Amino acid sequence: MSNTRPHRITFANEKGGTGKSTTAVHVAVALAYRGAKVGAIDLDPRQRTMHRYFENRAETMQRRAIDLPTASCEVFRGDSTQELDAMIERVGEGMDFIILDTPGRDDQYARHAATGADTLVTPLNDSFVDFDLIGQVDAETFKVRRLSFYAELIWETRKTRAMQQRKEIDWVVVRNRSGHVEARNMQRIEKALHELSKRAGFRVVKGLSERVIYRELFPSGLTLLDKGHLGELGTSHLVARQEMRALLAGLHLNIPERNGSPQLELA
Template sequence: MSTGPGKCHVIVFANEKGGTGKSTTAVHVAIALAGRGARVAAYDLDHRQRTMGRYFDNRADTIKRIGRDLPMPRYLTHDGDSLPRFTEQLDELTTDVDFLVIDTPGRDDRFARMAAQRADTLVTPMNDSFVDFDLIGQVDPITYKVTRPSFYAELIWEARKARAKADGSTIDWVVLRNRLQHIEARNMRRVSEALDQLSKRVGFRIIPGLGERVIYRELFPKGLTMIDSRDFGEMGLAHVAARQEMREMMGALALPEPAMPLFA
């Protein structure tokens, strides 16, 4: 699958709940794509926390300090207020690139909604708990069967309809299950079954994401990712496992494939 000449594939990371690893995953995907040789841009819509923007700031400082080229998207941060600026920056970032990765705030936000309508791939990270599941669906407290989609699932449904009406395109909605390691097995099974039920009703794919690993937090100050493992010293078992998670996640996202291989 190819992005095609002049076609920018827009990947939007969106979840109205914080603490799901959304920004960390978005940064890793952007740098993984750049590491393949793709032309990548990144857009941080969360002007309050600015996690993605600060991650790339740290990365730029590291590149300058070590004097070595690392895969690096071009990136901008929105001001959270100006519609003309949003439109201008979006146009700038989708020009002459293969991918645009957008990180949205962990709250309801009008620019996040607008970004969702522009998505080719919409990624909703969630942890394996019914607290996170409640964002997209409600379950019976006794049987744990899905009773109805939640507001956010309906919002994505509306974004899909708007996109189809605008240009006939479809949005590939992906629910990404992060931080699976330390969840009690019965609860994990119940959440998994509820996700399977809801996916058939509202039409999203379910893929594995990143584990709950200290290494992801430790890499932030230097702006490094698991793609840069050669640049942060000796690899332990946790690093090897995290790189495998990245491989599996990138494969499951099924994004258009640039020519160069990932993790050469």
């Protein structure tokens, strides 16, 4: 797989606070645990959340004298989409996957990364505030009224690719933090997502629940996948590892099998 163009996974959502960077880091590390070579680009030079996470991870590895699966991450600070394309090509050299983490706002480079993705991951919290990014619903019936600008952008890109006989974007909407939603509201969101998915052409996958440990792990750059380096894990953390397994499986990625690569044990 590394002898060909790396598979591009773009994490994109024009709203902040959806767990986008946390999900991106965990997917990158999960792929590395499976033996994949992973490159990463942080497209938010102000926040640099994903890049900082991997910086912290490298510092922890050095401080503890341990070797952990990780990704090679850089920050994009260019002034054109041509510079971004050049960086993607450079960072992706010899990689199986390249992961792009975009800012939580409307941004030309985020749009460029989204429309150039092989797999587009859009994390959403289970709320109609976040749902509004991809579609608008009726205030009384909660039925989908129309696609949002963002959903129409991806829809048109997919149609253009199909006409050009290029690889289709696999658009995956990831439902994060769904455990903290009132039951009736969750049912409404599930129904609206199901309806919109048929119109916009995305798949829906359950993501990561709201857990304090994700924020606590950031300074060390560790993830829930780093078994043996986290101390004793409680039951909720073991459940979170199972969530990560389900999320990775739901992305339907072609992960290379390599002899001698570390095993991803999430149970």
